[in-house]
Amino acid sequence: MDALLQSPITLALLLLNGAISGYALLVDFSLIDELSFRPARIRERGEYYRFLTAGFVHAGGAHLAFNMITLYFFGPLLERILGAGAFLILYFGSEMTAHGLTYLYHRTDSHYAAVGASGAISGVLFAFCLYAPLTMLGVMMVIPMPAILFAVLYVAVSVYALGNGGHAGGIAHEAHLGGALGGVVITILLDYPRPINAFLREMQTLIG
Template identity: 55%
Template structure:
């Protein structure tokens, strides 16, 4: 069992996501709409808080569970390695990068909305991949592949899915948020921890 005494920020994020999403799902469904990431509400109404709050509500228990399980497995390692402050900066920096890309891509779609911590989680997973490129990552806990292969496949599939997405489509996975969060988390980790890139390259034998 994970010892969260050395990873208090991860524990806080897990609890906050579960409490906010749980309250929205079971007690106040309207909260999802009030906190969701909505480009036009951000640009027209200056509701900038949605850039952060959209990452704390989820559309269902499965959506919430998948994101929190991923954070549970990758968050503590990264927080212990980098420290709580840098981990927090990477988490929210990745979320802002995710929503920043989504904001740009959907700025002309009034009906577009998105929720979930997937962008921030993508940033955490990609940051982990820098330090452990050959660590095995389980897809749906069944298919195990090296972290570097997961990262490459993730980017390629996200780009392909983005190209096939209908303009203004609000259902399904927010692939642009996943991609933005992944790239944001990667760049922030390299910026905040100068050893990250040399460690990654040395493990690749470069």
């Protein structure tokens, strides 16, 4: 909890996501549709605000909880490494790249809609992998796996899913992939060469 209190951006993002998603889910469900990411509406009506607002509403309590738990565990560490301003750029930059790739795939689909902070969270998670690729993660809170292995599997699954429809299983794989790629590139640009050096150093310990 002390680490979170010393991470104002992470704390603010947790509170904003909780407040906006909670209000939409419990009080005004129509808000989810009004704020969701709808590429066709953006293209036809210029509703560009959806690139940002979609990241603050979620499809349900479990969706919200999973994203916020991930942010809770990895946000403070990255905010401490990068600084508050750079972490803010990483978070929203990853959301923009996630929605950017989603827009390219679904810009003509009038029925497509997506919500959630998953793209931004993917960027945060992959940024963490640059600094600590061998750290053991509890995938699905249970399965132990080094961060780099999780990252490779994550990308492989997303690429496979994109080749088979993209929105398989109700999961916006293109947003996950876009956020992950954005997180890696943005982190390197913000903190070059430290994340590359950290990654290579840990990989060298792995291969001896």
